[in-house]
Amino acid sequence: MxxxxxxxxxxxxxxxxxxxxxxxxxxxxxxxxxxxxxxxxxxxxxxxxxxxxxxxxxxxxxxxxxxxxxxxxxxxxxxxxxxxxxxxxxxLKLEVEDLAFCKSKKAIKLPVVFSHSEATAVIEVLDYPFKLIAQLMYGSGLRLNEALRLRLNDIDFNAGTITVRSGKGNKDRQTLLAKSLYADISKQITQVNLTHDRDLSNNLGEVYMPFALARKYPNHAKSLHWQYLFPAPKISKDPRTGRHLRHHIMDRTMQRRMKLAIAASKITKKAGCHTFRHSFATRLLESGTDIRSIQELLGHSDVKTTQIYTHVVGMHHCGVISPMDK
Structure with missing residues (x-):
């Protein structure tokens, strides 16, 4: 939770x-x-x-x-x-002077990425709504919890964007919304609407709201546009207030489904949900997207973090050919 x-x-x-x-x-x-x-x-x-x-x-x-x-x-x-x-x-308000210590020299491993065919193979194995979650991670570069925490008002079909609220580093950002997903997301929103109407008829329908927003807009917790795009199948109890809310699908549920889908796809890479985000960045780099744009879409505070994908793309993308292939 x-x-x-x-x-x-x-x-x-x-x-x-x-x-x-x-x-x-x-x-x-x-x-x-x-x-x-x-x-x-x-x-x-x-x-x-x-x-x-x-x-x-x-x-x-x-x-x-x-x-x-x-x-x-x-x-x-x-x-x-x-x-x-x-x-x-x-x-503690203590003075922290310049720190001198032995820094870790452990090698930083390159991220594992799917080929496009591997990514689509894994996605096709997943069933509803886990398939759409994976498509958003791959198509928009979302972290797992960023995808699960999406609210209906974070989707903008007119602009073709997704707004990620309070991502890593507690920052908001916008990223791409794949046009090929418009129809499936619209269906998901319709399903959320039906679930929300049913909850309201049972005197439920609230979702978790951050404290500041909950105080400023007390009625928003029951409004449709604040509902999660991927609501949990069951109502849960808020440990802070004791109220019964509908939370989003839990990350461990998606992780279990993903593990099974990767195994069913016969992929032996050490992959998981985050592999789709790595694959999103790699595909953009391969297609010629500049590194600064990728940095903004991923929400990296330092471009050095994004530059690791230049190593993932590899020398083959630069036209270098092995002597064995000549």
Missing amino acids: DIPTPLTQHSESFTQRYRRYMRARGLAYSSEKTYLYWAVRFIRHGKYQNQSDIRSGDISAYLEFLVIKRNVSPNTQKTALNALVFLCREF
Whole structure:
């Protein structure tokens, strides 16, 4: 469940106070969970008994421990660094001086991508509505949870765009909406409308709304345009309020379906839902789309992250031919 867990209003525990601080700062719930995870790991490693025992000077030693003893990847070490600097500098108001530590040199692997025929083969194995979710990941470059969290008002047929709300880094962006999917998405919206009408007739029909929007627009939770494009088959209970809502399809459900579809397609690559996003970027690069446009569509904050796909495309795309093929 990606709904923020309720907070005990008057609790003075470290984790509850830290959660309250992060929510007041407007961090995405995924960031909140990640930052809390690394804070707890850091505290346990340092064997701190009280908040006052925490020292920002210990961050470097912990980051080296992750590399030397845990053999973590550069991305994992970078995530831990960001989380611990936020903890010490922002929450604890400690001075964080220039950090000197051994950086992870673990090789960064190239992303696995499907060929177009492999992508379409996997998609054809999936049934409704999982097929459409996969088509959106491949056709629009969406992460799995970005696709699952789409609301009806995020689809713009006139502009041919999808708006991704609060994506990675808590940023909004727009990406492509494939024209070939217009009919199927329209059918899905019709189905959502029928489900929503049935829920309303049973005095239900609410969906999860972020706290700020829930307070500002209390009636929007029951409006059609805020309904999820891929609603869950069953009503669930909101852990914060106790109200019964219709959430979206859960990520683990889609991941299970995807694993079975890849196996049924006889594909031996180490692939999953995210492979469609990698494949989207690779197809655009192969067709001559400039790297900056791909960066914006994917929502990467740094173009260096996008440039890895230039290695995926490979030398064959530059016209280099093996001597064996001459």
